[in-house]
Amino acid sequence: MNILEIPRNDYKLWADKKLERFSNKIDDLIVEINNPSSLTKPEKTYMSNIINQHNIVFFQIDKEATDLKAAIKIMGSQIGLGNYEIDSKSDDDGLTEIKIHSKHQSNAEYIPYTNKKLNWHTDGYYNNNENLILSWILFCRTQSESGGMNKYMDHEIAYILFNEAYNNISDLMLHNTYTIPENTHTQRKAVDSPIFSFINGKLHMKFTMREKNILWNDKSQKAASNLKNIVNNSDEYHITHKFTEGQGVITNNVIHMRTPFTNLEKKNRLLYRLRSKKRMEV
Numbered sequence: 532m533n534i535l536e537i538p539r540n541d542y543k544l545w546a547d548k549k550l551e552r553f554s555n556k557i558d559d560l561i562v563e564i565n566n567p568s569s570l571t572k573p574e575k576t577y578m579s580n581i582i583n584q585h586n587i588v589f590f591q592i593d594k595e596a597t598d599l600k601a602a603i604k605i606m607g608s609q610i611g612l613g614n615y616e617i618d619s620k621s622d623d624d625g626l627t628e629i630k631i632h633s634k635h636q637s638n639a640e641y642i643p644y645t646n647k648k649l650n651w652h653t654d655g656y657y658n659n660n661e662n663l664i665l666s667w668i669l670f671c672r673t674q675s676e677s678g679g680m681n682k683y684m685d686h687e688i689a690y691i692l693f694n695e696a697y698n699n700i701s702d703l704m705l706h707n708t709y710t711i712p713e714n715t716h717t718q719r720k721a722v723d724s725p726i727f728s729f730i731n732g733k734l735h736m737k738f739t740m741r742e743k744n745i746l747w748n749d750k751s752q753k754a755a756s757n758l759k760n761i762v763n764n765s766d767e768y769h770i771t772h773k774f775t776e777g778q779g780v781i782t783n784n785v786i787h788m789r790t791p792f793t794n795l796e797k798k799n800r801l802l803y804r805l806r807s808k809k810r811m812e813v
């Protein structure tokens with residue numbers, strides 16, 4: 532709902548309903564899945580109801596599939612995901628194992644592969660407009676020994692809370708709200724981005740708390756810092772969950788973070804990730 536384009540009453544109705552229906556109880560947000568390779572109609576309906584309301588749905592796979600990577604990919608395709616991002620760490624279909632890589636790299640884009648805290652962000656905030664990440668799946672193969680807690684915040688709620696407190700959302704919608712400079716390691720060119728934009732009528736957010744290697748538009752800097760405070764301080768709208776084995780999450784690229792974690796020798800946190808250039812659609 533673009534506050535700049537629709538009647539104020541319609542916006543308010545939508546925003547009030549959105550906040551009213553918010554839940555951070557995992558029981559309200561999780562679907563048990565019998566066979567990810569072949570979702571039943573009720574499973575799909577349940578998933579779609581939850582994601583349409585919250586932009587996030589957790590799932591639990593009851594049975595051990597023989598090839599879990601293949602099963603997760605097939606599950607994604609049954610709910611509209613696809614056109615997965617393929618990068619140097621993913622397989623040919625775009626599935627990436629998120630685990631500690633022995634060779635630590637200092638660049639912020641590699642923090643997922645360490646056991647460090649991962650600050651609030653949306654995936655692909657450094658992608659250009661042709662390669663926006665509209666949704667993603669994370670699936671937990673092995674949980675960490677301690678830590679490794681994830682927090683999520685629906686980006687539509689961040690947008691609503693900002694609009695409640697301030698009247699300059701347009702400063703966060705400039706095509707060059709921020710610039711991520713070129714990455715010489717990955718050959719990625721410099722990228723200009725809005726924080727908020729609308730894609731096929733749906734709110735899309737590109738966001739990072741990163742302070743180094745990011746340039747803010749003079750017009751946007753203050754608004755961005757206000758937004759960061761909202762994200763940091765809105766505990767009542769954070770969904771906090773530590774994955775156990777067999778659990779996963781699908782989101783329309785909501786804002787998320789991860790606490791640091793420790794592994795045991797035989798217990799190395801391992802997640803599978805797929806980043807899709809399509810939103811979840813059932």
Ligand SMILES: [Fe+2]
Pocket residue numbers: 652653654787
């Ligand atoms: Fe992420």
